[in-house]
Amino acid sequence: MDFSESDKDLWKAIYNTKDLLHCFNCSTCLSGCPASHGNPPLLVRNLARMVVYGLEDDLLDDDTAWACVSCSRCEEMCPMDVKPFEMILSIRKWQSANDETRVPPSIVEIYKRGYTQSVGTNTELRESLGLPELQTITKMPEMLKLYQEMLMKTPVVSENDYMFSEE
Amino acid sequence: MAEKKPTGTILVAGAGVSGIKAAIELAEIGYKVLLTDASPQIGGILAKLDNQFPSDHCGMCRMLPMVGREYASQYCMRKGLYHENIEILPFTQVKSVEGDAGNFTIELLQKARYIDTDRCNGLGECISVCPVEVADEFNHGLTQRKAVYKPVPHSTPQMLLVDMDACTRCGECVKVCPTNVINLDAQDETSNRQVHAVILASGVKLYNLREFEDAKSWAVSPDVVSSLAFERIISGTGTFDGKIKRPSDGKIAKRLAWIQCMGSRNRRQNRDYCSSICCMFALKEAVLAKEKGGDDVETTIFYMDMRTFGKDFYRYYERAVDIGVKFVRCRVQAVMLNPDTSLSMRHYDSQDEEFIVADYDMVVLATGQIPYETHKDLADLLHIKVNAQGLLPTETYDKVKLTKPGVFVCGSLMGLTDLSEAMSSGIAAAGQASRLLAGLDVTIIEEEAVPEPRAKDREDPLVSVVLCKCSDKVEKSSVDFGALEKGLKKLMAVGEVNIIDMVCSDEGKETVLDLLKKSKCNRLVIGACHPFIYRNALKNLAKKAGFAASLFEIIDLSSIVHKGFFEPNRSESGAKDQTREAYNELFAIIENLKLKPALHVETLPINQTALVVGGGIAGMHASFSLAQRGVQVHLVERSDKLGGYASTHVNHTIDGLEPVSMAKDLAIKILEHKNITLHKNCEVAATQGSLGAFETKIKDNENQENIYLQHGAAIIATGGVEGKTAEYEYGNSDLILTQAQLKTGLDTGEIDVSEAETIVMIQCVGSREKQENVKQDGQKQGREYCSRICCVGAIANAMTIRQKNPEARIFILYRDMMTYGFAEQYYTQAREEGIIFVSYTLDTKPRVALVDGKPVMTFLEPVLNSEIEIPADFLILSTGVDAETSNRDIGKAFNLPVNQDGFFVEADSKWRPVEFMKVGLYVAGTAHSPMTLKDAILQAEAAAQKTYAYLSGRKIHTAHAISRVHDAICVRCQRCVDICPYGARSYDEVLDRIIVDGATCQACGMCGVACQNNAAEIMGFSDKQIMAVIDAKMSKNTIGLAAQ
Incomplete structure (x- = not known):
């Protein structure tokens, strides 16, 4: 890891609250995070560490913050009151502010299948608990089409429509 | 008047x-x-x-x-x-x-307890008829109890009470109570x-996981239990007879996990402190689970920092590792309940960069102390x-x-x-x-x-028997007191049998005293209830009547009498059996008393002077505390000034104290106090004697003379020294310093940190690792323990640097942050100040290279799993605390044990932390183990109190039962001296004899076991007596009763 380029005050630019500095890397945030099942996984603790170290370039290249599904579990369970969810949002804002052409890959995911994360898993567990099959938007092609048309009206999608074209 | x-x-x-x-x-x-x-x-x-x-x-x-x-x-x-x-x-x-x-x-x-516990016989008839069932707090709800219950099932006497919140006032208990002690209207x-x-x-209480909202994330099943509930599960007297079973279905649990820091180290819940006890608590439970549950029990501890900071804690941790307890550094967010009712937890392995999901049969939450x-x-x-x-x-x-x-x-x-x-x-x-x-x-x-009791060894034994009728219960009981009296009277050794009502009452005592004063007997047996409560009162009674204390016995007759009362089958033969049982108990005691010699208590005078070895903070504090209460103190200090380590090195502590000035003030008080004699430049050379009468030779190094001091007790407060190291290029650069050097340098201004960009501190240098791994000055040595003060010390120095230089990057490379108790707040504050803490393990120790005389650090960043290389302006090493090297010599002089690390070994690490096995000798401060200033003062006060308690008594009594030596058959092999755990035996070279110190001997009997010649005997426990008791108990021929 190249440390000489790091900016020790980066946390002030991203998430200017001492809440973040309280983090003691206990891993509560990531051990139950739904987005940590993704590929690559969202590792909230690691993002916090990168902010604290001021690893600007690495953070700009990292798209995992966009995988957060806003469930707020990390926020509820963090023993140090770091407010990790707030930090995730701040990272997103900072990334966008530092790169106007940035198109988060998760938008492409959302456009393609309606979700950032795969939600169709755990079918066996659902079945064992007697729950019905999950109705996801991917199983309803017409709804998905309407949804994509709606997304196309947002600037971030329409201005970068080449990224969203049908294969 | x-x-x-x-x-x-x-x-x-x-x-x-x-x-x-x-x-x-x-x-x-x-x-x-x-x-x-x-x-x-x-x-x-x-x-x-x-x-x-x-x-x-x-x-x-x-x-x-x-x-x-x-x-x-x-x-x-x-x-x-x-x-x-x-x-x-x-x-x-x-x-x-x-x-x-x-x-x-x-x-x-x-x-109101609603039960008069003084008169309650504790047999619990009321419990058996009570129709109400509620969860039992004692077993953490794992079992049920009645509305009338025993809060601690094993307490004696059994302190029953009625839980009025649960009681339906049905009155069944009142009806059935044989002693009529339940009053449901009590106020x-x-x-x-x-x-x-x-x-x-x-x-404090322990965090109750079902009481707090956030705990719902973990407490998803009855098989998630608190550490104290687990203690009840694993207890031999607990819920499952010591078997590790799941509360939900009673199945044997083989896969166990502990989650640490439940309810503590939690800023969000306003508990930004470490509970201090849970790491060792969990370690012990994991070790016990393996020992009790078998080799196939898997135990995993999920932790943030293993806080094994106390004396020998780290070695216990190493033992846990050796027997296969697994450690995972991760605080899991939730316990999940699997469809098959097993539990699962998911954690992230930073090294392999993958998530791991594992199943468990039971999860124990290490619940912290909360007020x-x-x-x-x-x-x-x-x-x-x-x-x-x-x-x-x-x-x-x-x-x-x-x-x-x-x-x-x-x-x-x-x-x-x-x-x-x-x-x-x-x-x-x-x-x-x-x-x-x-x-x-x-x-x-x-x-x-x-008065001096009439104990005449030469008289034929004649026993007086007093039996308590215990109010009206005897009439209802199956024990036939008439037959018992008749039977006992037929025994040759029995002089008289008296049956008294309520010996425990004042009237009863008067009657007994009158009877006994007239008695011609020389031995006494009292059959009554609760022998443990009434023992002393009855013993005094016996003494007043002129019976030697050693020739007096009290036995629990009530359990037999009451058994007779409650026995549903009160047939004639059953009644006879109970009478026979009571008779046999009394017969055995009488047989024992017959052969028992009168034992005399020796009263030894006490020299009311204390010796304190070491003039550091602990030694000074102990001396002053004793002197204030009128005790004469000899304070021996090796150097030429008082104060020790803290008074020269620690100007101020993180909690705002100023030890240097405190030590100066205390030293003045010591010098001025009329009760304290200071011996500067002196060392302890040798000591002899025992509690109350020690004589110690000290060597005055300045005047080259020996001084002999008489004292009744002594406190060892020799202190410690900063650890040495040769690791991390120490000694090869001016920029590599110890924490103490940094502290002094910062105080004096000799070290200027204002221009520094990066400062790196390394914790646990040479500490908490196997000694053979650490080389110092070419010699293999180190500290296989936590020095306890370095983590907070490093934080204090880092904060000082931060004040002087807000822009510097400060890294503290640690293994486990030992900021236990409220010190956790300093750890939090330090992070808030931007100090970066990076953990390392023994496998990933940081590395140092000197480039142009400047240390360049390479260390693994464990969260991001990548190496960081950074030049440092200063490298600061926390080298821990070493034992004072003179401890071994002082240990030899006082015949006190010193452990492998060079610290003194106290009598019991938990229950008797400031005492030695050898009575009259105490330990305080870093002589015991590394500790903070406040803890050293605490121990000094405790050691002074122990000393004062003896010295204020002016005299001490030996016990009746002590061991002695049959000199004629003793071969002086000294096995008994070596084995005595209390140091009560010694070999006197002048007399050529083994000497037993009566005040120190606890009559444990170890010498009797070790002696090959039967020359060591415990008085009052002769072979003859023991065999007579066994014979009596085994005997079917109940002479007296058979004749009726």
């Missing part, structure tokens, strides 16, 4: 172990103690704990006094506490406190008492303030002395203690109270003067 002075009286509020310890200490001096507890029982959290590490056994009885043990009712502490000077008031709250130090009026509210009672001092010991809400009310009564977390830590050097004069604190109420500190603080609080009372016009309870 002068007005009678009041007896010195102290209120101890809270009867957990620290409160009990404080109470015993004060009662031993002769003060009267009121020991209250808000709960219906005594013993606190420890009542539920069967096993304490490192021995993994119970050792609670080790709290009891070692000398004059026959004057206290010695008994299993888990069952109860009895001391004539302690009035135990369970279920009692302090409602108000008026007045000042030396003159408090307290109002006590005793809640709470208030009383006013006068006391001279108050000790607060109301302790009772009532502490605030108690503090309000006393006009003192609890801290932000609701506890009462002091802000001064003295951990037990509160801002309100005359009020002291001990145990976890003063700040989340472990067992050993609970003990030290209990003793220290007692010490502070006794210092206060020593200056007041109060008396102590003197032993009752009794």
Whole structure:
């Protein structure tokens, strides 16, 4: 890891609250995070560490913050009151502010299948608990089409429509 | 006639172990103690704990006094506490406190138990008929109890009570009670008492995972239990007879996991402190689970920092690792319930960069200590303030002395203690109270003067038997007292048999005394109930009537009588059996007494002078504490000045104290005190003697002469030194310093950090690793223990640097942050100040390279799993604390054990932290193990109190039962000397004999086992006696009864 380029005050630019500095890397945030099942996984603790170290370039290249599904579990369970969810949002804002052409890959995911994360898993567990099959938007092609048309009206999608074209 | 002075009286509020310890200490001096507890029982959290590490056994009885043990009712502490000077008031709250130090009026509210426990026989007929069932708090809801119940099932006498919240007032219990002691209309009672001092010991509870919202994330099944509930599960007397079963289905659990820091280290819940005990608690439980559950039990501990900071804690951790306890550094977010009712947890492995999901049969939550809400009310009564977390830590050097004069604190109420500190603080609080009372016009309870008993060895044995009828129960009982009397009278050795009603009552005692005074017998047996409570009262009675204490026995007749009463099948043959059982018990005792010699108690004078070795903070504090109470003190210091390490190195501490100036002030007080003789430039050379009469030779290095000091007791307070190292290029660059060098440099201004960009600190240098791994000066040595002070020390220095240079990057490379207790807040503050903490393991130690004389650091960033290389302006090493090298010589001089690390070995690491096995010798401060300044002062106060308790007694009594030597058949092999755990035996070269120190001997019998010639004998336990008792018990021929 190249440390000489790091900016020790980066946390002030991203998430200017001492809440973040309280983090003691206990891993509560990531051990139950739904987005940590993704590929690559969202590792909230690691993002916090990168902010604290001021690893600007690495953070700009990292798209995992966009995988957060806003469930707020990390926020509820963090023993140090770091407010990790707030930090995730701040990272997103900072990334966008530092790169106007940035198109988060998760938008492409959302456009393609309606979700950032795969939600169709755990079918066996659902079945064992007697729950019905999950109705996801991917199983309803017409709804998905309407949804994509709606997304196309947002600037971030329409201005970068080449990224969203049908294969 | 002068007005009678009041007896010195102290209120101890809270009867957990620290409160009990404080109470015993004060009662031993002769003060009267009121020991209250808000709960219906005594013993606190420890009542539920069967096993304490490192021995993994119970050792609670080790709290009891070692000398004059026959004057206290010695008994299993888990069952109860009895001391004539302690009035135990369970279920009692302090409602108000008026007045000042030396003159408090307290109002006590005793809640109704609805059962008169003095008259209750504890057999629980009421329990069997009670129709109400509720969850039993004692077993953490794992079992059910009735509305009338025993709060601690194993307590003796059984302190029953009615839980009015659950009671339906059906009255069944009242109807069935044989002693008519249940009153469902009983009222709470208030009383006013006068006391001279108050000790607060109301302790903590443990975080209840079903009480807090966030805990729902973990407590998803009955198989997720708290650590204390697990203690009940694994207890032999607990829920499942010691088998590790799942509460949900009773199946044997093989895969166990512990989650640490439940309810502590939590800023969000306003508990930004470390509970201090849970790491060792969990370690012990994991080790026990493996030992009790078999090799195939898998144990995993999920932790953040393993805080193995105490003496020998780290070695216990190593043992856990060796037997296969797994450690995972991750705080899991939730426990998930699988469809098959097993539990699963997911954690992230930073090294392999993958998530791991594992299944468990049971999950134990290491629930932390949290304060009772009532502490605030108690503090309000006393006009003192609890801290932000609701506890009462002091802000001064003295951990037990509160801002309100005359009020002291001990145990976890003063700040989340472990067992050993609970003990030290209990003793220290007692010490502070006794210092206060020593200056007041109060008396102590003197032993009752009794006439010399008629113990005539040459007389034929003649036994007087007194049997208690125990009110009207005998009439209903199947035991035939008439037949018993007749039968006993036929025995040759029995002189008389008297059947008395209610021996326990004052009238009963008068009757017994009158009868015995007329008696011609020389031995006495009393058959009554609760022998442990009445023993002392009856023994005094016997003494008054002229019976030798050693020729008096009391036996529990009540359980046989009561058994006869409740036995449903009261057939004639059954009744005969019970009479026979009672007869056999009495017969065996009489056979024993017949052969027992009269044993005499020796009274030894005590030299009321104390010797204190070491003039550091601990030694000075102990000396001053003793001198203030009128004890003459010889203080021996090797160097030419007082003060020790702290007085030269520690200008200020992180908690705002200034040890250097404190030490200076204390040194002046020492020099000026008329009771203290200071011996500078002196070293201990040799010592001999025992409690009460030691003689120590000290070498005066300045004047080249030997001085001989007579003293009754001694305190060893030799201190420690900063550890040395040759690791991390230390010594090869001016930029690589120890924490102490940095601290001094920062204070003097010789080290300038204002221009520094990067400062790196490394913790645990040479510490907490196998000694063979660490090389110093080419020699293999190191510290296989945590030095306890370095983590906070490093944080303090880092914060100082931060003030001088807000822009510097400061890294602290640590293995486990040992910021236990409220020190956790400093760790949080340090992070808030931007100090970066990076953990490393023994496999990933940081590396240093010197480039142009500047240290360049390479270390693994474990969160991001990548290496960082960074040039540092300063590299600071935390080299720990080494034992004072002279400890071994001093140990030899006093015949005291020193451990492999060079620290002194106390009598018991949990229960007797400041005492040595050898009575009359004590330890305080870093001589014991590395500790903070406040802890050293706490121990010094405790050691001084232990010393004072003996020296203030002016004389000590040996016990009746002690070992002796048959000189004629002794071959002087000295096996007994080596094996004696109390150091009571020694070989006298001049006399060429083995000498037994009567005050120190505890009659444990080890010498008898070790002796190959049968030359070691425990008085009053001869082979003849033991065989006679066995014969009597085995005998079917109940001579007397058969003849009727």
